[in-house]
Amino acid sequence: MDLIDKKLVSLLQANGKLTMKELSSELGLSITPIYERLRRLERSGIIEGYHASVNHKKAGFGFEVFSSVTLESHKAEFLREFEIEISKFSEVMECFHLAGSFDFLLKVLVKDMEEYAEFVNKKLARLNNIRLVQSMMVLKKIKKTSVLPLIDKVSS
Incomplete structure (x- = not known):
């Protein structure tokens, strides 16, 4: 570029x-x-697509949660199975496979705490190979951007 x-x-x-x-x-x-x-x-894939940025709270998804997931086994087939299954859940906005204290970090958007509990109990916890799910509720979003700093603002 x-x-x-x-x-x-x-x-x-x-x-x-x-x-x-x-x-x-x-x-x-x-x-x-x-x-x-x-x-x-x-x-070339630098521009991946075009979309509208939607305010999730105004659209009825006011409860934002980060869920850390630890698996029982880390065999390749179990990791792949988790990735396939988690991709089917509309509540999961993003899923990251991480190295560290837990295996996956999910960004989940739902209407409220009740809907989150239903997601965990009826969907997430029913997946094979789940050892632990820990939930971190977002209290306040300090920064959100998807804009890459491609040009130096001083020189532009």
């Missing part, structure tokens, strides 16, 4: 609804090179 690509991606991270005309104006290039750069960034 050259500096123009980085500026292009930074503009889209700030506002994914910018038109080709607006991007062209911001970058000082005609629409055709902007379009070609975008397609190249998409094909």
Whole structure:
């Protein structure tokens, strides 16, 4: 990625609804090179997609929990089985396989504590190979971003 690509991606991270005309104006290039750069960034996988950012609380998912999961066995087939099964749960927004005190960290969004308890008891705890689930309820979100710092704000 050259500096123009980085500026292009930074503009889209700030506002994914910018038109080709607006991007062209911001970058000082005609629409055709902007379009070609975008397609190249998409094909290379640097730009993975476009989506709307939704406020989960306003959408009815006001209870955010991080659940650490420890498995009984760490054999490859058990790890893969867990990954497949956890991917089916709509309550799980993100799942990370970690090294350290526990095996997986889940970011779970639900309506309330009752719905979380139901998720743990009726879905998560019923998976094979679960040894321990520990829950950490989010009290306050201090920072949330998905914007990568691609360009130095001082030099741009």
